[in-house]
Amino acid sequence: MVKTLFLVLLTTALINNVVLSQFLGICPFVGVSRNIKTAAGMGGAVIFVITIASAVTNLLYTYVLERLNLTYLKTIAFIIVIAFLVQLVELFLKKASPALYKALGVYLPLITTNCAVLGVALTNVQSSNNFVTSVVAGFGTAVGFTIAIVIMAGVREKTENNDFPESFKGTPAVLLTACLMSIAFYGFNAFA
DSSP states (O other), X not given: OHHHHHHHHHIIIIITOTTTTXXXXXXXXXXXXXXXXXXXXXXXXXXXXXXXXXXXXXXHIIIIITTTTOGGGHHHHXXXXXXXXXXXXXXXXXXXXXXXXXXXXXXXXXXXXXXXXXXXXXXXXXTTOOHHHHHHHHHHHHHHHHHHHHHHHHHHHHHTTSOOOGGGTTHHHXXXXXXXXXXXXXXXXXXX
8 A cells, every 4th residue: 555655655746747748737837936935935825725626626525416316517516626725825824934935926726726736636536536546646736846947946056047048938938847747757657
């Protein structure tokens, strides 16, 4: 059981990285990856939201929606759970770390609509994962998101003052960097 959970964690974080192989959660990945501290803060928020959302949505689906034959409401129910969790994170950051709250700006409430968060919850129920596996898969996915966004922020900080052609500055450079990172993470498939 522990070996299986470790493989789930490793697979979701590196091999099937939500950003670099599934291309979910691109908006905050591109928008918040300008600074390592901000990226790490977003990663922490995403780890909290995805992990707790994975637990709550699994319980909600298993003990409420399936038993009442309301499985068709899973997407709406999951979005409500995710929105509630994001509001908790937003309130916490506003009080505990106003600088991070301001740095994340509009991207913090956008965690609610981050397709990576909803994607993990839906994947967990579609794969019929039990509670523990759902939580580990959610945590691993969020850690993978954090790894990707922090690496991207590090690269962007290092290359910020490089002499690029004008047409290559900004988004084109970011997307090319993301492409190269995807290729590098694809190498983890050799271990799968």
